[in-house]
Amino acid sequence: MADENRVGTSLPDKTCKLSSDAQVEETGDDTTNYELKGLPLALIIIGLGLAIFLMSLDSSIISTAIPVITSQFNSTGDIAWYGSAYSFAMCALQPIAGKLFGSFPMKGVFLACLAVFELGSLLCALSINSPMLIIGRAIAGAGAAGCFTGAFCIVAASLPLEKRPVYVGILQSTFGVATIIGPLLGGAFTQHATWRWCFWINLPLGAITIITLVCFFKPPARDTIKSPSIVERLKGLDVPGAFMFAPSIIMILLALQWGGTTYPWKSATIIGLFLGSAGLGVVFALWQIYRKEKAMIPPRLITDRTLFFACFTEFFAMGAVYISIYYLPEWFQVIKGASPTKSGVMYLPLALSDVLSATLTGASLKYLGYPNPYVLLGTALMSIATGLFSTFSTTTNHQHWIPFQVIQGLGVGMTLSMPYVATQTTLKPADIPVGTSLLQCFQFLGAAVNLAIAESIFQNKIVTRLSDLGFDGTEIEAILSAGSADVRKAVSPTRLSDALEAYNYALTRTFYVATSVGAVAFLLSLGMRWKSIKPPKSQSPSPDLEAK
Template sequence: MVRKQSDDEASSASAPAQAAREAQQPPAKAEPKQRSTSVVIFALMIAMLLAMLDNMIVGTAMPTIVGELGGLEHLSWVVTAYTLATAASTPIWGKLGDMYGRKGVFLTSIVIFLGGSALSGMAQSMGELIGFRAIQGLGAGGLMVGVMAIIGDLVPPRERGRYQGIMAGVMAVAMIGGPLVGGTLTDHLGWRWIFYINLPLGAIALAAITAVLHLPKKRSEGRIDYTGAALLTVGITALVLITTWGGNEYAWGSGQIIGLGAVGVLSLAAFLYVETRVAEPVLPLHIFRNPNFSLVTAIGFLTGFVMFGSTTFLPLYQQTVQGATATNSGLLLLPMLLGMLVVSLVAGRVTTATGKYKIFPIVGGLLITVGMFLLSTMDTETTRFTSGAFMAVLGMGMGCLMQTTMLVAQNSVEMKDMGVGSSSATLFRTLGGSFGVAILGALFTNQVRDTMTERGGGKAAAITSGSAQLDPASLKLLPPPIRDAYTHAVASGAHQVFLWGALISIVGAVAAWFVKEVPLRGAAAKSTDGDDAAAADTAPIAETV
């Protein structure tokens, strides 16, 4: 008995010393886990690039596609089908990931996207291509949501800032490289390769995620909210079609547009009613009770509105007024994208180091407002250097907002709602972009036609009666007086677009002031007095890889 007691005392006495020795030794598997996380992030960025690159890369090949397949009257549906499927499926993918596990759902979305890509490359008619593009869009919705939600699972919000620059870089590569890659593939290998190029990239992402990503498996006992999903899909489809067709296919006051508006409103009203009654809503409304989540979702909508609106009309201004080629106009966006990349990197580093983030939405809203106002001052005499400086200001504002709003949105929901939180933020930004292009496009078109009538008379106005956008080849064929009138008209239309964009940006800047700086999950890891809390907070994340 005495021997046993002395042994216990010796063991007890040596326990602190042993614990101290173990604490000084680095974890045996820390390096493999870090390496595995890096591989997963790399694979996720490939998947994100695939989703973002696709629309950019397709645009330059459209004339060649129409030349081979015909169906010019259905040309817009090649893009619209993809956009519709992406927007409508986004919230559904998010909910499926929350219910059944993120990894399997994400891998499924990659397979669907790659299948749609392969089928699009083999399309023999415009109808087939449109249908296969819709399949691609279904997968793309899961790619975007899956990337954001998985990063939300793997990396605490406090540490997530270090990856903001990577995501901003992927966006820059997609926006600049898309037209260049699309044109090169179309000219040298044929337009089908703009779809086939997705297959090897997707295969790399698929293999890496399958082998390295290990997330806890889930199995929900609840049933999928099919009614809510159907109503939400109808509502989103109606809204996207309004923004796509309004002022183009049909007049804004036409029965078709008004009918779509009624369908959209009724579907979304019924959707809200259903979501309050079902056990597992596809979009839980309780996440919007968090003021921060609602605010950054609204800010994301406004950011999408301004960002997509501006990037749509900047190349047109550069080609028509400043004489840039289609390829060069993409490269001339580089100041905006570099500004976004650099500031996003800085914002991420600061957020990771300090845990402070409220300043970035505020500064971002102000910079976007200033940048849009500066762009509204451009005219026919503005140099490329000056417009590049204005774009850099706009890009810096975007860099403050793009990833920070997603970070705050994910930090504002519980881990079990990470998927629907990420998908909601993504959906509202996408819808903001659709509305931005449609509404700012209508302002642009009306201003161009009014200016053409004022400067060139009825003959000049007739040139833009079908469309306010002329391609460079058609522009060169115009008589010098008409061409001069059109150049001034485009500059005037761009002025209206950017001025209204600046006014709308003010709303986002004001909303940012009301965001509360709630401590980011994972912040305890930086505390020297809270080692136990830090371990408890980060351990589940470390175990996922």
């Protein structure tokens, strides 16, 4: 049955009211008790999970198709933009997406964002040249920004707090799975069909999400007497703030992408990007303080202790996750000689344990009540596992790298979804969209920043280690130019063991970064307020459980 159980009526004071049976949804102007159950809930979770899967897939599926795309469009110089156009737009637009979900009906906003993502995918699939593909990627990224935030907002609006964690965990775990499957699918499409199917696939699968939301997600009607007008809502979006925030984020992401590769870290271009990002960031912060409650990110949210520490916990935890995602398959390919497809299979212990851990964590949280222990244990496991990765040698076998990955996967599954739950115990319902978008933004930023640090260390260590082992400048350049896939072809058989030893040394140094940021995430998670998702047993049907 598509109708939801609805309890209560509009509350004029717009405070957060919880009961064990229903969660009040506040959509920026009104508050109504509302809960999804049964088949509608199952179908909507499937639809939302599919949407997040597609958005995550789009960030990695193109990697194995890029060589063919650059050959077709003669666009080797645009390689970096095929990935960054998507991720830049997705990261830079997160806060404004949160503001949209807090100001307008979330069903309509989510469907609009999904339509934008589908439009971008269509443009990519129909691309006749490189600029068209890049524009399509940016449009898809803009839509993905809203869908990531919106999926978690819909879960928050559809379920009481104590029932959300398992579904938040399921949605979060699809991210890691898609990141691993993406290159495998991209390679299969490119080899057996066409690279354009990397984008065509989004259209029919996205349509499934649209159908489930249109048919089964029926939020309570708004009180049109109290609702602000469309003009007032548009004014409340803080468009000037968005135009300050987005360029600031894009500049720092460009600096991280170009630094050490396209330009030296000490070049005027990189320094200018960092300074420009910092300067515009300061202006943005002052503007938010001036706007107060009308700001894109109201300053009072930053002072919420749980949200503040949750954001930085996600920042560093996601760094540990992404370093594993990028450098473990690299280790499998270079040191173990695995193909890209086989390296993805070898990564499955981490991906599968992540999904299992996230699901079990969400299911058990309703009994424990507090998300904090999961974050503490999860970040500790991540730090331990990546520390174990750093012990890899050229002779390490599956008896070590499989259980080490399982430890990492268990930690990731416990960690990434719980800060979302923790913040929802302290934020008002109307603040959840912006809070969720901030968590998403810090996740993506953490991945970019920590990956850049790891990449810089890798590039430095591989060169110095090869030099220490007696390779001259010409040989080192040949090895680096060959890339990880062809490193075995770039050196003579007599020097292969030395080259692999150098690669192993450099790759394991990146896991030092992951270990460190995992430990920092552990320490930061201590700052989150301990608040149970369970309503007190003595609670009356509609008490105010807002954390002061």
